[in-house]
Amino acid sequence: xxxxxxxxxxxxxxxxxxxxxxxxxxxxxxxxxxxxxxxxxxxxxxxxxxxxxxxxxxxxxxxxxxxxxxxxxxxxxxxxxxxxxxxxxxxxxxxxxxxxxxxxxxxxxxxxxxxxxxxxxxxxxxxxxxxxxxxxxxxxxxxxxxxxxxxxxxxxxxxxxxxxxxxxxxxxxxxxxxxxxxxxxxxxxxxxxxxxxxxxxxxxxxxxxxxxxxxxxxxxxxxxxxxxxxxxxxxxxxxxxxxxxxxxxxxxxxxxxxxxxxxxxxxxxxxxxxxxxxxxxxxxxxxxxxxxxxxxxxxxxxxxxxxxxxxxxxxxxxxxxxxxxxxxxxxxxxxxxxxxxxxxxxxxxxxxxxxxxxxxxxxxxxxxxxxxxxxxxxxxxxxxxxxxxxxxxxxxxxxxxxxxxxxxxxxxxxxxxxxxxxxxxxxxxxxxxxxxxxxxxxxxxxxxxxxx
Numbered sequence: 066x067x068x069x070x071x072x073x074x075x076x077x078x079x080x081x082x083x084x085x086x087x088x089x090x091x092x093x094x095x096x097x098x099x100x101x102x103x104x105x106x107x108x109x110x111x112x113x114x115x116x117x118x119x120x121x122x123x124x125x126x127x128x129x130x131x132x133x134x135x136x137x138x139x140x141x142x143x144x145x146x147x148x149x150x151x152x153x154x155x156x157x158x159x160x161x162x163x164x165x166x167x168x169x170x171x172x173x174x175x176x177x178x179x180x181x182x183x184x185x186x187x188x189x190x191x192x193x194x195x196x197x198x199x200x201x202x203x204x205x206x207x208x209x210x211x212x213x214x215x216x217x218x219x220x221x222x223x224x225x226x227x228x229x230x231x232x233x234x235x236x237x238x239x240x241x242x243x244x245x246x247x248x249x250x251x252x253x254x255x256x257x258x259x260x261x262x263x264x265x266x267x268x269x270x271x272x273x274x275x276x277x278x279x280x281x282x283x284x285x286x287x288x289x290x291x292x293x294x295x296x297x298x299x300x301x302x303x304x305x306x307x308x309x310x311x312x313x314x315x316x317x318x319x320x321x322x323x324x325x326x327x328x329x330x331x332x333x334x335x336x337x338x339x340x341x342x343x344x345x346x347x348x349x350x351x352x353x354x355x356x357x358x359x360x361x362x363x364x365x366x367x368x369x370x371x372x373x374x375x376x377x378x379x380x381x382x383x384x385x386x387x388x389x390x391x392x393x394x395x396x397x398x399x400x401x402x403x404x405x406x407x408x409x410x411x412x413x414x415x416x417x418x419x420x421x422x423x424x425x426x427x428x429x430x431x432x433x434x435x436x437x438x439x440x441x442x443x444x445x446x447x448x449x450x451x452x453x454x455x456x457x458x459x460x461x462x463x464x465x466x467x468x469x470x471x472x473x474x475x476x477x478x479x480x481x482x483x484x485x486x487x488x489x490x491x492x493x494x495x496x497x498x499x500x501x502x503x504x505x506x507x508x509x510x511x512x513x514x515x516x517x
Contacts (some may be wrong), residue, residue, distance in 0.1 A: 071100050071101060071245065071246065071247075071253075072100070072101065073085050073086070073098040073099065073100055073101070074098065074099060074101050075089040075091060075092060075094060075097050075098055080092070082098065085098050085100070086098050099247075099251060099252030099253045099256070100245065100246070100247045100251065100253045101245070101253045101256065101257070132151075133145075133146075133147050133148030133149060133150055134148050134149040134150075134151070134176070134181075134230075134231070134272065135148045135149075136148065136149065136172045136175055136176060137172075137175030137176070137178075137179070138171065138172060138175065138337060139337060139339070140312065140326030140327060140328060140337045140338070141168075141172060141312065141326055143324060143326055143366070144299060144312050144313075144314045144317075144324050144325065144326040145297065145314075145317070145319070145320060146314075146317055146319050146320015146321060146324070147320060149231070149272045150272070150296070150319045151270045151271075151272060152266060152267045152269075152270040152271065152272065153266075153272050153273070153296040153297060153318075153319065154262075154263045154266055154267070154272075154273045154275065154294070154295040154296050154297070155272070155273065155274050155275065155295060155296065155297040155298075155299065156237075156275045156277055156291065156292065156295040156297065156298045156299065157169070157274060157275070157276050157277065157299045157300075157301060157312075158276075158277045158278070158279050158298070158299070158300050158301065159279060159300065159301025159302070159303075160279055160301075160303075161278070163301050163302075163303050163310065164301065164303070164310055164328075164330060164335055165235070165236075165276050165301055166187075166190075166198070166235055166276070167198065167202060167334050167335060168301070168312075168328075168334075168335055169185070169233050169235060169274060169276065170185070170195075170198060170199055170202065170204040170334075171202060171204055171334055171335060172274075173185055173204070173206075173209055173231065173233060174199075174203075174204035174205065174206050174209060176230065176231055177206035177207070177208040177209040178206050180208070181208060181229075181230035181231065182208045182210065182227065182228075182229045182230055183208060183209055183210065183229055183230060183231040183232075183233070184210045184212060184223070184224065184227055184229035184231070184232045184233070185209065185210065185211050185212070185233045185235070186212045186213075186214060186220055186223075186232065186233060186234050186235065187211065187212070187213050187235050188213070188214065188215040188234075188235070188236065188239030188240055189235065189236060189239055190213070191213060192211055192213050195211050195213075196211075201332075201333065201334075202333050202334035203333060203334070204334070210227065210229065215239050215240055215241060215249065216240075216241065216242075216243070217240050217241060217242040217243075217257070217258045217261060217262070218242070218243060220234070220240065220262075221261065221262070221265055224265060224269075224271070225265075225269075228269075228271075229271065230271065230272075231271070231272050231274070232266065232271055232272070232273050232274070233273075233274040233276070234262060234273070234274065234275050234276065235276040236275075236276040236277060236278060237255060237258060237259055237262075237275045237276065237277055237291075238250045238255055238277065238278050240254070240255075240258040240262075241254045241258065242254060242257045242258055242261070244257065245257055255291065256291065259275060259291055259294060259295075260294060262275070263294055263295065275295065277291070292315075292316065295316075296316075296317070296318040296319065297314065297316060297317045297318065297319070297320075298314070298315040298316040298317075299312050299313065299314055299315070300312070300313045300315055302425070303330075303423075304423040307422060307423045308329050308330050308331075309327060309328065309329055309330075309338065309344065309422065309423070310327075310328040310329070310330055310335060311325050311326070311327055311328070311424070312325065312326040312328070313325045313363075314364065321364050321365055322364065323363060323364040324363065324364030324365060324366065325363040325364060325366060325368075327341040327344065329344075341366075341368050342367075342368050342369035342370075342476060342480055343480060344422075345368065345369065345370050345371065345421065345422040345424060346358065346369055346370075346371055346480070348421075349371050349421065349450075351450050352447045352450060353447055354441045354442050354444075354445050354446060354447045355373055355374040355375055355376070355438050355439075355441050355442030356371060356372075356373055356438065356441070356447070356448065357371070357372045357373075357374075357434045357437045357438040357441065357448050357452075357454055358370070358371055358372075358434070358452070358453050358454070358477075358482070359371075359372050359426065359430070359431055359434035359453070359454060359455055360430075360453050360455045360473035360474070360476060360477050360485070361424075361426050361428060361430065361431065361455075361473075362428060362430070362468070362469055362472065362473060365472075367469075367472050367473045367475070367476035368424075368476075369453065369476060369477060369480060369482075370420055370421065370422065370424050370426060371420070371421040371422070372391075372418070372419075372420060372421075372431070372434045372435060372437075372438045373418070373419045373420075373421055373438060374416065374417070374418050374419075374435070374438035374439045374441070374442045375415075375416070375417040375418075375442055376411060376414050376415070376416050376439055376442040376443040377414060377415050378413065378414055378415075379413055379414055379415040381415075384412070384413060384414055384415050384416070385415045385416070385417075386400075386415075386416050387416070387417045387418065388418045388419075389418065389419045389420065389423075390418075390419060390420025390423070390424055390425050390426060391418060391420060391425075391426055391427075391431055391435060392427065395431075395432070395435075396416070396418055396435060398460070399432060399435055399436050399439070399458060400412075400416060400439070402436075402458060402460060402462055402509065403436060403439065403440065403509070405462075406461070406462035406508075406509055406510070407440070407462070407509050407510060407513060409439075409440060409443055409444075411439065411443060414443070416439060418435065418438070418439070428467075429457035429465070429467065430455045430456060430457060430467040430473075431455075432456065432457050432458035433454050433455055433456035433457070433458060433464060433486070433488075433512065434454045434455060436458055436509060436512070437454050437486075437512065437516060440513060440516070440517075441516070441517075444517060446516075446517050448516055449484065449516075451481070451482050451483045451484060452482065452484045452485070452486065452516075453473075453474075453477040453482045453484070453485045453486070454485075454486045455467055455470075455473060455485075455486075455487060456486070456487060456488040456491075456506075457488070458509065462508050462509040462510065463507065463508055464488045464489070464506055464507055464508060464509070464511075464512065465488055465490070466488045466490040466491040467487075467488065467491060470487055470491040470492075470494065470495050471494065471495050471496060473485075474487070474495065474501060474503070477501070478500065478501045482501070483500055483501060483502060484501070484502040484503075484504060485501060485502070485503055485504070486504045486506060486512065486515060486516075487503060487504070487505060487506075488505070488506065488507070489505035489506060489507045490507075491505075492505045
């Protein structure tokens with residue numbers, strides 16, 4: 066048997082080096098080299114990493130997606146595009162303690178209660194710790210099997226022996242392969258373990274959940290290629306100061322991306338929030354300057370959130386600009402447009418902007434609500450509490466169209482709002498809604514005249 070050897074690869078551009086380098090000479094990235102196993106090209110590759118398929122005409126390939134497996138949790142099914150696809154690999158990332166393991170136990174319990182044999186593999190907790198959590202959240206089922214193991218070869222052996230319907234690996238950073246000399250949790254080990262687990266899942270058509278840690282900047286620890294290897298990437302978002310948790314779909318080969326599922330953390334685990342708009346607006350103050358409601362769109366789901374702004378005179382040479390939940394650079398741009406186009410001189414004021422509830426909104430439709438909130442706080446004049454505002458703002462003060470305007474307006478009408486300020490160019494595709502007044506505007510000056 067030929068002796069295997071390892072080399073170091075840049076996880077950003079793929080540059081190979083026989084030794085570790087601090088800086089990649091190809092892409093100039095720092096600390097991005099990881100040790101990986103190199104297969105001798107004359108050996109024909111590794112048999113466990115080969116599909117063994119043959120070329121087929123595209124007309125002869127069956128294109129049936131098959132029946133999706135429903136998890137019993139509507140918010141998870143929504144994020145996955147309607148359920149779990151057979152043989153799919155799903156990566157779930159989130160901060161420590163946010164509820165990834167709790168959610169996986171709840172999903173596995175529902176699947177086991179429906180008569181499916183599921184395997185929960187843990188490399189971080191003992192079996193007794195998992196049992197205690199299962200007792201607390203009521204995640205107990207006869208066909209829910211728990212395996213405490215970190216060896217990749219042992220895990221694959223148990224999967225072949227048990228033949229479960231669903232497999233969860235919690236977490237993939239703890240799994241290691243004896244083929245690599247690097248320590249468990251290194252980038253090379255994560256890539257090796259993930260590739261072999263995903264290939265085994267696709268060969269046997271077993272759905273696979275991979276739980277991953279996140280780094281300080283919020284990305285999943287390990288090589289970026291890990292997100293390209295899986296079919297679906299879900300991020301678990303939330304703040305320790307709030308009870309809600311959001312599962313966001315960043316990538317989905319079998320459904321819409323950027324879909325979200327909203328949960329509330331309680332004593333007995335995560336509970337679904339069927340009406341997130343009412344949940345985020347529950348504590349909104351009435352007739353308060355600087356408070357505006359935005360009809361945002363997360364994937365295909367419309368959500369109403371509150372935008373809060375506080376504009377006050379600054380005693381500093383350089384006024385402060387703080388934005389939580391929206392892009393800081395976008396806020397600076399909108400402040401300049403208000404100053405230049407509308408004559409609201411905010412240059413000497415401290416501006417604090419916040420999306421209530423800790424939600425993050427990144428779509429362009431937030432522009433008009435941000436402008437309205439800042440103008441309301443600066444002028445100390447409240448915006449009507451039953452008004453929803455949405456639209457994109459250009460550098461010359463024009464208001465641009467946004468997508469799926471009718472879906473947003475219907476959600477606002479369902480929650481009792483009676484006026485909606487929208488871009489005029491979006492009204493062509495908008496049908497009349499009972500008890501909803503539509504105010505179409507074309508510029509920021511017209512917005513201020515309408516509001517105040």
